[in-house]
Amino acid sequence: MNELSENVAVKIYKDTGGYSFPLIVRSGVFPACLYLNAYLNGNHNSPLSAKKNKASTQAPAFHTLKKYAYELKFLYCYFIEQGIDLVERVSSGEFLSRQEVDDFVRSCKLYANEGTIDESNIVAISDKRIRDAIHATSHSQPKVSAHTLRQRLIRLRAYIEYLFVCHHYDQEPTNTQARVDDQFNKFKLYINTFIGGTRKNNTIVKDAFESVIPSDKFFYLLDIIKESSPANPFKSSKLRNQLIMQILINTGVRVGAVLKLKVSDLIDDWDNPRFLLTRTPNDPTDPRLERPSNKTKALSVSISSELMKLIKLYIQTVRAENTTTREHDFVFISEKGATSGQPLTYKSIHKIVDKLGEALGIKLHPHKLRHKWNEVFEDKAREHGLTPEKIEDLRKYAMGWVEDSKMASVYNEYQLAVTVADISAKTQSKAVPRLGGDHES
Structure with missing residues (x-):
């Protein structure tokens, strides 16, 4: 990697509106490339897109932009190492x-x-072993998932399209413009x-069972x-950590929902204790640099009376003892160090x-808990005799999914596999003749 690409990084800033x-x-402060x-921070809807009439006019959420930033950093560093200026290429019509x-x-x-190379992992290889070492490591470079590969390619295509729109879109038809359009x-x-x-x-290949x-x-x-x-692995913040895990396990909400939870979102109803899961991207009251977001629609999330009592105990004791919490309304806080009293972070x-x-x-990782919640939810719903249609409707509400979401099949692959296997086994037991003779029972 050359010196220029080593100095390229993704940094997070706040504007005057927070x-x-x-x-x-580049070099800590200078924009690597204005285009x-x-x-990255403009509207990602291209006039060339087939979905332009349906597309939102809003920029993507912060965490989506952060993901785009690392994809763009990857392609930018790659091409500058190859001596290719993408802006110059597209403006010239060569692509x-x-x-x-x-x-x-x-x-x-x-x-x-x-990262940098860990010198402790560098092993000296004698001349006698070089040939074997080369053979053994020739295919050992770590590969990314198909999803990551796809996203990197999509980001290059989208960025090239953006540059094409900047330099060539909607120009008068000429022979030169026709050639550029054809190349694009x-x-x-x-x-x-x-x-x-x-x-x-x-x-x-994931085993569906x-x-x-x-x-x-x-x-x-x-x-x-x-x-x-006694097996709790934490030395401190045990109550806070228990509450966070219980919310993730018992409700199936995402980490962003836990981080965004405010004291004012809690509804201590005797018959139905719950909290409100809100959609407030870039909440101006949130002091965190990387503000949590809620990808799902706003909804009310029911919790047990016991869990609500523990949350209130945490608020009235641990949280109330830290004076910094007077500056914000978020429930879960850092309990030590320089950030003590500040809202907890993703990290x-x-x-x-x-x-x-x-x-x-x-x-x-947290999303596994969301998957596990779906498995447990399916079991409990079946025990109550609910129909598959009713189960799916309830799941969509609990997960905050839109009506046409296909996520149920993704989260519940395990239950689907078990059901199919059960049906298949019963079908086979009827279709396959008994073997061994009359003495078998």
């Missing part, structure tokens, strides 16, 4: 050759080397073949998250979940 936004910068950042696209696709399949369409057609092909490239969290691990998790559990919750995963001996 809204957070990402920028791709790159204009595309990218097939070989240049091929080379980029190959690079996209590998992890970007964001050829580029899109060629890269689309790779984007379409990524759907078939994911070689990781495998629960997202094995039952024995899940029951152990329910025990060790308790503040009173903090992921650390909590990671540590519990280590205690379980499995890789655990």
Whole structure:
């Protein structure tokens, strides 16, 4: 990696209105490319898109923009290392050759080397072992998922399209303009073949019968998250961490919903304790640089009376003892260090979940808890005799999904596999004749 690309980074800033936004910068402060950042923080709806009449006029949510920023940083660094200025290429009407696209696709399949080399992992190899070492490591570079590959290619296509619109869109028809349009369409057609092909490239096969969290691990998790559990892996903040995990496990909400939860969102109704899950992107009262967001629609989330009592206990004791909490209304706070009293961050919750995963001996992340909630929800709903249609309607409400969402099949792949296997087994037992003779019962 050359010196220029090593100095390129994604940084988060706040504007005068308090809204957070990402920028791709060089040497710490200078925008890496004005076009790159204009595309990143502008309206992502292209006039060339077939969905232009249905598209929102709003910019993507902050965390989507942050993801775009890292995708753009990847492609920007790649092309400057190749000595290719994308802005100059598109403005000249030349775009990218097939070989240049091929080379980029190959690079996209590998992890970007964001860090530095750990010298402790460098092993000296004798001349005698060089040939074997080269052979053994020739295919060992870590590969990205098909989804990551697809997103990187889509980001290049979208950025090239943005530059085309800036330099060539809606110009008077001439022979030169016709040639540029033709070159642009050829580029899109060629890269689309790779984007379409990524759907078939994911070689990781998931066993549909495998629960997202094995039952024995899940029951152990329910025990060790308790503040009173001797197996609790935390030395401090045990009540807060228990509440966070209980909300994630019991309700199936995303991490963003937990981080956004405010004291004023709690409704301590004797018959139906609950909290409001709101949609307030870039909440001006939120002091965090990376403000949490809620991807789902606003809804009311029911919780148990016991959980509500514990939340109120936390608010009236741990939270109330920190005077910094008078500056905001968010429930869960950092309890030590320079950020004590400030609203908890994404990084903090992921650390909590990671540590519990280590205690379980499995890789655990918050979204697995959302998947597990769906498995448990399906079991309980069936026990109540609910129809599949009713179960799906209730699930969509609880998850905050829109009416035409297809997410139910994604989250409940395990239950679908079990149901299909059960039906298949019963069908086979009727269709296959008994073997062995009359003495078999």
